[in-house]
Amino acid sequence: MSRVSDLDRDRAVTLVQQAYAVGRLDQAELEARLERALTAVSPGDLAPVVADLPGDEPVRLETVGGRVTRTGDWQVPQRLRVESEYGSVRLDLSRAHVPYGQVDIELRLAYGRALIILPAGATANADGVRSEWGRVICRAAGSPRHGGPHVRVTGELPYGRLVIRTRR
Template identity: 30%
Template sequence: MTDERPEKPLPELRASDADRERVVERLRDAVAEGRLDMEEFEERLEVAYTSKTYAELEPLTRDLPAPGGHPMPLAAAAPAPVPADGSWASRIGGGGVPASSSAAVAVMSSFQRKGTWTVPPRLDAVAFWGSGDLDLREANFAEREVVINCIAIMGGIQITVPPGVEVDVRGFGFMGAFDQRDTPGPVAPGAPRVVVTGLAFWGGVEVKVKPPKRPKPLGGGPKLRKEL
């Protein structure tokens, strides 16, 4: 005997973080287009971040056209990665994305922040007889401008940013240095601004510019073919 019960209706399905962020992004666009005032935006924003199902999300954009003038679909495809043209909208702010710890400390040791993490509005990084590595290439940003305050005493801190990010180095070196050897190039539209400040005493703070890492190919690549 077959189970003839109908499948769960789409509105009852649980919404993901990506679904909520997609709705929030459309609400932001609606404010910029003059379709929503700030009071309506704030009300819908609160509902969006507390919604658990599609049924709760759908009314928030029901009366808003998607970009291009077409109604916004309930279940759209997953958002694409940040494009190379510098579209940072999905990685800055968001309200519901908690910032990572506002301090990173290494005393005769080391610390590392890399991969997907959220840079807080102000991050205090301290390396005393130690080292620190802050990789911002895949990071999200709590605000469009963030401040990284570095204290390097007989230690070193390295900050890696992707091309297109605006970097402002203001730190002071006393028998030490704040070093920015690479230039980020033209600032990408909407890219975050990273202010690097602090003190280097018998130590150093270095800012590097590198493109995001490429994902490793599946299947082992050339090594696997050689073994076959």
């Protein structure tokens, strides 16, 4: 039996809190769903907590050998999944609109490389990235701070390379 990860549990709690904040849930439903989310053991326990809530699907960007580039003034989604077999990824958040306190980026790069550029005051954590022969370099502060977004990067880069840095 697979177990629920802390990341999945945190995501469910965030969705429930957002639904309450916009009036989709009342106080009693909020409390009941939070209790179920925080005590969930398996994915089957967690799924009904968020099944009817919007916003759980990530924005997906995919390429085989091309480039995925987002720069300038673009809207950063709360959850982003980027997949590339051989291509390169450049996500420049330094001038982008980041309306969330935390952004989750999942990378699936077999042989590709990724560069994530953070805005001033942002932090990042790449502890959730698994690499076999590739490299993961994070030159940004790792602990979330008040005032700037926190970018949490997860995924797999068997032979790929990831660099996270702030804007120069």
